[in-house]
Amino acid sequence: MNVPLPFALGAHALPDLVRDAAAAFVERDDRSPEARARLVIQLSKLSTELDNGGPFGAAIFDADDKLVSVGINRVVPWGSYEFHAEGVALALAKTVAPEHFMLPERWSLVTSSAPCCMCFGRIFWSGLRGLAICARREDVESLTGFDEGPIPDEWQSLLRARSFTVTEDILRDEARAVLAAYKGPLYQRASGDGPAQ
Numbered sequence: 674m675n676v677p678l679p680f681a682l683g684a685h686a687l688p689d690l691v692r693d694a695a696a697a698f699v700e701r702d703d704r705s706p707e708a709r710a711r712l713v714i715q716l717s718k719l720s721t722e723l724d725n726g727g728p729f730g731a732a733i734f735d736a737d738d739k740l741v742s743v744g745i746n747r748v749v750p751w752g753s754y755e756f757h758a759e760g761v762a763l764a765l766a767k768t769v770a771p772e773h774f775m776l777p778e779r780w781s782l783v784t785s786s787a788p789c790c791m792c793f794g795r796i797f798w799s800g801l802r803g804l805a806i807c808a809r810r811e812d813v814e815s816l817t818g819f820d821e822g823p824i825p826d827e828w829q830s831l832l833r834a835r836s837f838t839v840t841e842d843i844l845r846d847e848a849r850a851v852l853a854a855y856k857g858p859l860y861q862r863a864s865g866d867g868p869a870q
């Protein structure tokens with residue numbers, strides 16, 4: 674399937690299965706909050722299945738909830754810390770909004786898990802005014818061992834004070850199931866049943 678969405682950042686391109694998932698979402702034309710959440714959860718699962726990437730997916734939607742861009746974790750395959758799912762989706766969205774420094778404020782980000790400290794900063798400065806999240810920060814840290822970093826406890830309030838609409842816990846259980854199934858290279862559960870790091 675071919676949809677006119679951005680899938681490449683310089684020499685890096687998202688895998689075909691990610692493009693197919695985005696195209697299928699566009700074709701279904703269900704832009705409900707649950708459908709958008711289901712897309713990023715599907716992307717989080719693909720991120721792991723493709724090459725053991727972190728189990729995270731994100732997507733950006735315009736004011737009509739039409740899909741603008743998608744992202745999955747590409748830190749290992751693309752070789753840089755910056756390529757978290759949210760970062761990939763934000764950077765790809767910026768390629769189709771080159772006329773401004775910021776992304777349009779009526780666009781919004783949907784992400785399979787609460788943002789880490791780096792992504793929180795990028796979201797904060799992005800120009801967006803909408804953020805919807807499936808799994809919580811504590812889900813990420815307890816189920817995968819990934820460290821979300823030093824993010825303020827009141828991060829949702831900080832975004833709302835900046836006129837963001839923040840929605841949490843959308844299909845949280847489905848997102849948690851993907852996190853719980855993660856057995857990638859950074860797998861290091863607090864319970865100690867993962868490999869030593």
Ligand SMILES: [Zn+2]
Nearest residue numbers: 757789791792
């Ligand atoms: Zn992040």
